[in-house]
Amino acid sequence: MDKFLTHTGVAVPLKRSNVDTDQIIPAVYLKRVTRTGFEDGLFAAWRNDPEFVLNRPEYAGASILVAGPDFGTGSSREHAVWALQNYGFKVVISSRFADIFRGNSGKAGLLAAQVDEKVVQKIWDHLEEHPGATVTVDLESRTVKAGEGPDAIEDSFDIDDYTRWRLLEGLDDIGITLSHEADITAYEATRPSWKPVTQH
Amino acid sequence: MGRTLAEKVWDEHVVRTADGEPDLLYIDLHLIHEVTSPQAFDGLRLAGRKVRRPDLTLATEDHNVPTLDWDKPIADPVSRTQVETLRRNAEEFGVRLHPLGDVEQGIVHVVGPQLGLTQPGMTIVCGDSHTSTHGAFGAIAFGIGTSEVEHVLATQTLMQARPKTMAVTVNGSLPPGVTAKDLVLTLITHTGTGGGQGYIVEYRGQAIEELSMEGRMTVCNMSIEWGAKAGLIAPDQTTFDYLEGRPEAPKGADWDAAVAHWKTLVTDEDARFDQEIVLDASTMTPFVTWGTNPGQGVPLGGVVPDPAEFEEEQDRVAAEKALEYMGLEAGTPMREVKVDTVFVGSCTNGRIEDLRLAAEIIKGHKVDPDTRLLVVPGSVRVRMQAESEGLDVIFKEAGAEWRGAGCSMCLGMNPDQLTPGERSASTSNRNFEGRQGKGGRTHLVSIPVAAATAIRGTLSSPADLVPAGSTHESEA
Structure with a gap:
């Protein structure tokens, strides 16, 4: 996984709450057996609408999504994270993420930055006035910044310490866990014999 | 502690x-x-x-x-x-x-x-x-x-x-x-x-x-x-x-x-x-969803809510969008909502007890001529058990489709999908936009509501049914 330190990019306002994983990528697009190529399915139903925000020219090349609360609810499909990444997104900003989506983001290297609801509104207002404007997300200092001068936005975002550390270092989870293999083997020796197995 | x-x-x-x-x-x-x-x-x-x-x-x-x-x-x-x-x-x-x-x-x-x-x-x-x-x-x-x-x-x-x-x-x-x-x-x-x-x-x-x-x-x-x-x-x-x-x-x-x-x-x-959280079961009634997430529900005896009545702006906007997607008017009694397809199945309600209950309600009735009833057992074992009890015969005689096991229309990854604008009463778990097929409109319901809805063609409970074999039945 690549290290994530800071990112500056064009931010897109997605003014909807409860953006579920079936909206992020409908099930019919989940049939690939690779981790790439899912950008076609991203917001597939909404992108049919020429007015949909991602279809507007000022947001071409966007890499930061600024969404309403409860982003990523529903299914466990990591394809939702891959679709966002395959399309070019590096960061999603929301006031609340569904647990599994947030977990999947951390594993796959997409930054899920949780901010106060008011911060989402401030960024939306800023993007309304300045369509195509960039936002900077700094993982080191856990801050989001947009605009300049007296109206500049600078606020903090939440991410758990462990995920932040892994993203900053670009670490592979499995490698970390396998360094504790002796603990796993020791635990396995204590499991009751009546626990079920799938092969006899 | x-x-x-x-x-x-x-x-x-x-x-x-x-x-x-x-x-x-x-x-x-x-x-x-x-x-x-x-x-x-x-x-x-x-x-x-x-x-x-x-x-x-x-x-x-x-x-x-x-x-x-x-x-x-x-x-x-x-x-x-x-x-x-x-x-x-x-x-x-x-x-x-x-x-x-x-x-x-x-x-x-x-x-x-x-x-x-x-x-x-x-x-x-x-x-x-x-x-x-x-x-x-x-x-x-x-x-x-x-x-x-x-x-x-x-x-x-x-x-x-x-x-x-x-x-x-x-x-x-x-x-x-x-x-x-x-x-x-x-x-x-x-x-x-x-x-x-x-x-x-x-x-x-x-x-x-x-x-x-x-x-x-x-x-x-x-x-x-x-x-x-x-x-x-x-x-x-x-x-x-x-x-x-x-x-x-x-x-x-x-x-x-x-x-x-x-x-x-x-x-x-x-x-x-x-x-x-403390709830009282004794006051609960058959419950159905009207919107595009599982938290947008009302009792079957209720009406499609008016978005203007939601206190939070976000809920109001979400309700407006949901009603537009679902093609529903505020104030419409849920029982008047016409359904095209009823889906019985999924990991939520696709077990043998679910199929028994559905069959018990459907027995002797016919599925509404404008409605399709899809019964999808949760597993091959469930299918075999149902067949050994004759449940498949009850479903088929009523005009239902008796299918093989799988997730099926719950998420529409296989050919079992709604067409754009088609409305379902579904015993599954998610009524998200497009979940059961692009443009499909899903109402989440229980097994009894699904079974009664299949017979009447509108969202219903078994209490709404004319008893099987009575004279009114033949009018349909």
Whole structure:
């Protein structure tokens, strides 16, 4: 996984709450057996609408999504994270993420930055006035910044310490866990014999 | 201080704990299917890793498989590739697989419990959010993404931050005709889709204790629909009776040892939950959704709500968008909503008890001529059991389609899909936009509501039916 330190990019306002994983990528697009190529399915139903925000020219090349609360609810499909990444997104900003989506983001290297609801509104207002404007997300200092001068936005975002550390270092989870293999083997020796197995 | 059930099960599975790090949690059972596993096996191959415990891993084909012509090669080449990839991976890595055509094939969350692999006090994961179903047995069970699937395959563990705990206490008894599905839909409308976020929820109270294992699975299944990490129910005699004698349940002295341990898996009296919700089952009624998330519901006897009546602006905007998508007018009685397709099935309501209840209501009636009824058993075993009881004949005589086992129209990955604008009453778990097919409109309902709706063609409960065989019946 690549290290994530800071990112500056064009931010897109997605003014909807409860953006579920079936909206992020409908099930019919989940049939690939690779981790790439899912950008076609991203917001597939909404992108049919020429007015949909991602279809507007000022947001071409966007890499930061600024969404309403409860982003990523529903299914466990990591394809939702891959679709966002395959399309070019590096960061999603929301006031609340569904647990599994947030977990999947951390594993796959997409930054899920949780901010106060008011911060989402401030960024939306800023993007309304300045369509195509960039936002900077700094993982080191856990801050989001947009605009300049007296109206500049600078606020903090939440991410758990462990995920932040892994993203900053670009670490592979499995490698970390396998360094504790002796603990796993020791635990396995204590499991009751009546626990079920799938092969006899 | 005492511990909650969830804390006891969690503590029993901690392999390693360290300051500032999530717990390393041992996983007792890892369930796999064709959609969320291929990239995980690819990852193992790239890193030269093996599956650490194939004997704690089970694979089945369920998400994209057809429910017609399942004995022929899958027509859709992309689906076929995905299924064939699972078969190759299972063989290469030594994982037990129940493929299409196998007697144990079916929806992963139906197969685990019916084999007796799902037992109290376990940790169970699967690359599917409805893994919470297995919590009905007093297990901690939750859905994971593909990176975590790979992690479990390689290490049989997961790094997990310890969630908070919540009790949902449902006092009183459910009135006749009101089911576990109505209970959980009522709860989700009460909490909203994010209300359970960050919590492992324990369902308790008289109404929960009175549920069958199938009903408990329905409730735990939908824990994810209000954002909970997992939902569980303390094991009791109902649980033990369900498990005893199942193929993978402990036998002889192992059974006694297991039950002795399972009986300790209750929340201590002096344990404290971080949060508590109390509901009264006796006031609950058949419940249906009107919108595009499972928290947008009303009693069947109610009307489509007016968005203007929502206090929060976000809820108002969401309701407006939902009504536009659903093609509904505020104030319309739910009972007047005309339905094109009724779907009976899924990991929420696709077990034998569900099919028995549906058949009991449908028996002697005909499906409304403008309505299609699709009955999809949750597993091949459920299908065979239903056929041995003659339920398939009841469905077919009523004009329903009797299908093969799988996830089917719950998520529309196989050919069982709604067409744009088509409206369903569905016993599944999600009414998201496009979930059952692009442009499809879903109302989540219980089994009795689904069955009655199929007969009348509008959202209905069995109380609305003219008794089978009476003179009014022939008018239709």
